[in-house]
Amino acid sequence: MFEIRIDNDKLILVGDDDTPPTKLYRNPKQFKLLGIHVGLIDGKRYTWVYIYCSPRIQIQKNILNDANSPNVFYATYPMFIFEHLRKVCIKLKWSYKNVENTLFNGYSNMPNEFKHKLQTTEEKANNNIINNLIKFDYIDPPNHEVPHVGNRLVLCADALQTLQKRDLEPCNIITGMPDNTEMKLDYKQYEEYRHKILPLIFELGKDNVLIFTQTDKKATYNGEWFNKTNILYQYAQKYNVNLVFHEVALYANEPSFPEYQHFICFSNRLGPRQSNTILAGNKVYKNGTPFGILAKCMGLFSKFKHQLGSNIILDPFCGRGTVLAMFNTLGFETIGIDIDPEQCNYSRNMIIDMNFIKQELEILSKKEQEFLKFMNTNS
Numbered sequence: 099m100f101e102i103r104i105d106n107d108k109l110i111l112v113g114d115d116d117t118p119p120t121k122l123y124r125n126p127k128q129f130k131l132l133g134i135h136v137g138l139i140d141g142k143r144y145t146w147v148y149i150y151c152s153p154r155i156q157i158q159k160n161i162l163n164d165a166n167s168p169n170v171f172y173a174t175y176p177m178f179i180f181e182h183l184r185k186v187c188i189k190l191k192w193s194y195k196n197v198e199n200t201l202f203n204g205y206s207n208m209p210n211e212f213k214h215k216l217q218t219t220e221e222k223a224n225n226n227i228i229n230n231l232i233k234f235d236y237i238d239p240p241n242h243e244v245p246h247v248g249n250r251l252v253l254c255a256d257a258l259q260t261l262q263k264r265d266l267e268p269c270n271i272i273t274g275m276p277d278n279t280e281m282k283l284d285y286k287q288y289e290e291y292r293h294k295i296l297p298l299i300f301e302l303g304k305d306n307v308l309i310f311t312q313t314d315k316k317a318t319y320n321g322e323w324f325n326k327t328n329i330l331y332q333y334a335q336k337y338n339v340n341l342v343f344h345e346v347a348l349y350a351n352e353p354s355f356p357e358y359q360h361f362i363c364f365s366n367r368l369g370p371r372q373s374n375t376i377l378a379g380n381k382v383y384k385n386g387t388p389f390g391i392l393a394k395c396m397g398l399f400s401k402f403k404h405q406l407g408s409n410i411i412l413d414p415f416c417g418r419g420t421v422l423a424m425f426n427t428l429g430f431e432t433i434g435i436d437i438d439p440e441q442c443n444y445s446r447n448m449i450i451d452m453n454f455i456k457q458e459l460e461i462l463s464k465k466e467q468e469f470l471k472f473m474n475t476n477s
Contacts, residue, residue, distance in 0.1 A: 102183070104192050107152035110183060115144050115373040118341065122148045123328045129153070131323045132190070133162040134314060136346055136358050137173025137182065141473035142374040144346055145173055149186060161189055163317035169356040170348060171220070174473065178220050248409075248426040250419075252434045254442040257414040258291070260435050261298035269410035269433070271303035272395055272421050274311035274387060275326070285318055292329055299414065300337040306407045307365040307399070308339065311347075311391055313355050327360050339364040343371045347391055349378035361391050363398070367405050377469060379462040382450075386420045389458045395421075396455075400428060419445030427452055 099113040099121055109129055111122045124131075129150035137145040149162065161167065167189070171182045187193070253260060260266075275295075278288035300308065315324035327344075334341065342363040349359060359378060379390035399406070409431055413421045416434030418441055425432050427450060434445050 104187065107155055108192055109150040110186075111146075111148040111150070112179065112183075113146045113148075115146075115344070115346075117146060118331055118344070119146075119325065119328045120331045120335075122146060123325075124148075124150055126322075127153065130320070131325060132321075133167075133169065133186075133316075133323050134325060134356070135169045135171060135182070135186075136356075136375075137171050137179050138348075138375060138473065139173050141470040142372075144373075144375050145179065147179070147183070147186075149190075151190075162186070163321070163323065164353075169316075170358055181220055248428070248430045248432060250422050250426055250432045250434070250446070252416065252419065252422070252436070252442050252445045254437070254439055255435055256437050257435045258295045258298070261295065261302070261414065264298075266302060266412065266433070267408070267410070268302055268305050269408045269412045270306045270308070270399075270406060271299055271412050271414070272309045272387075272425075273299070273413045273415050274313075276385070276415055277313070277315065280385070285324065295414075296329065296333045297336075300333045300339065302412065303364075304337045304339050305366070307342075307363065307367060308334075309364075309395055310360070310362045311387055312360045312362070314360070316354050316356060327362065330362060330364075334364045338366075340366050341370065342368045343373045345373050345394070346375045347378040347388060348375055349388060359388070359391075361394070367407065368398075368402055377462060377466050379465070380458055382420050382448075383418055385417055389455075390462055392420065392424050393459055393462065396424060396428060399425070399430070416445050417441050419448040420450070423448040423450040424455070427455065 099111065099117045102110040102112070104110070109124070111124075113122050130153050131148065132151055133147075133149045135147040135149070137147060139145060171178070173179050173182070275292065278285060281288065281291070283291060310330055312326040312330070314326055318324045331341075342365050343361075344363075345361040347359040347361050348357060350357065361376070376394060377390050378388035379393070381388050399411075409429075410433060411421065411425045411430050412433045412435075413419075414435045416422055416436050419434055422432040422434045422445060434442075436442050436445060
């Protein structure tokens with residue numbers, strides 16, 4: 099990890115895929131987060147870029163958060179990272195003199211012809227990645243009836259209140275916390291809610307496997323970027339649960355979300371694994387878990403089933419039940435919680451058979467091969 103101080107009020111931190119967010123995190127009272135960008139190195143490895151400024155700098159609209167500001171960029175060559183940072187500084191109207199003095203001496207001394215080629219190649223690659231390789235579709239699973247292989251229980255209730263009763267036995271957790279807008283909470287209320295429910299989730303899953311899928315928010319009420327992962331690392335550290343991997347799933351975003359999703363696994367039963375980028379794949383519905391993430395989860399749980407301390411998968415924010423249905427096909431017992439009766443009805447009746455899963459995995463595998471071929475061709 100290294101940091102670039104533009105001046106006392108502006109800071110950029112760069113870390114690789116082994117750098118935990120806690121090291122890239124800065125106290126909001128000292129610096130506010132303007133953006134998190136992901137640089138793709140070789141189709142698998144990645145680098146983080148965190149962009150901060152002092153709270154003294156008033157920002158009514160964060161220009162890094164608009165729809166024309168990609169958060170995923172091509173970083174096969176180290177110079178592409180520096181070029182990306184230079185563009186960020188220009189967009190923010192920051193003087194990047196200190197950046198050049200620190201990192202861009204090589205770039206500054208390049209012939210203009212090479213600079214132009216470098217920039218053109220990077221922009222072409224970025225457009226290719228974002229426009230062609232990471233889009234997903236919403237899909238409908240087949241309607242025909244297939245019996246559940248594993249039992250499924252869906253509780254129509256508030257997740258926090260349910261977990262506070264402490265009626266559930268320790269189990270594996272696979273979930274993604276809904277966004278604050280889905281919960282109709284402002285950011286302060288949302289933070290308070292997360293600090294109430296995450297200890298209960300870690301308490302249930304600390305002796306098994308915990309998997310979180312989280313999407314950052316590009317803009318908050320004060321123009322800051324809302325990072326949802328740092329708090330997960332804090333509670334993992336508090337409950338002494340080790341990080342297994344922190345992968346980045348790439349997908350075409352909505353205007354208020356980045357082009358990536360965090361895919362994080364904590365467990366003391368599994369050893370650490372290389373953190374990579376993956377393609378998110380298709381979704382059964384808008385807020386569902388993408389197939390790329392589900393496929394990795396299913397592969398992980400199938401391979402290390404004998405090391406698990408529980409045969410139960412809990413999703414405390416189950417929505418329409420994609421996670422429950424997928425893991426039922428593997429023979430796992432599943433429990434879902436959701437406060438919305440309509441979602442619970444979907445969740446109880448969601449049927450996904452193995453043929454449908456294989457079909458989606460074939461589509462995903464083809465997209466990943468195209469993605470890796472593209473990255474290797476341009477490296």
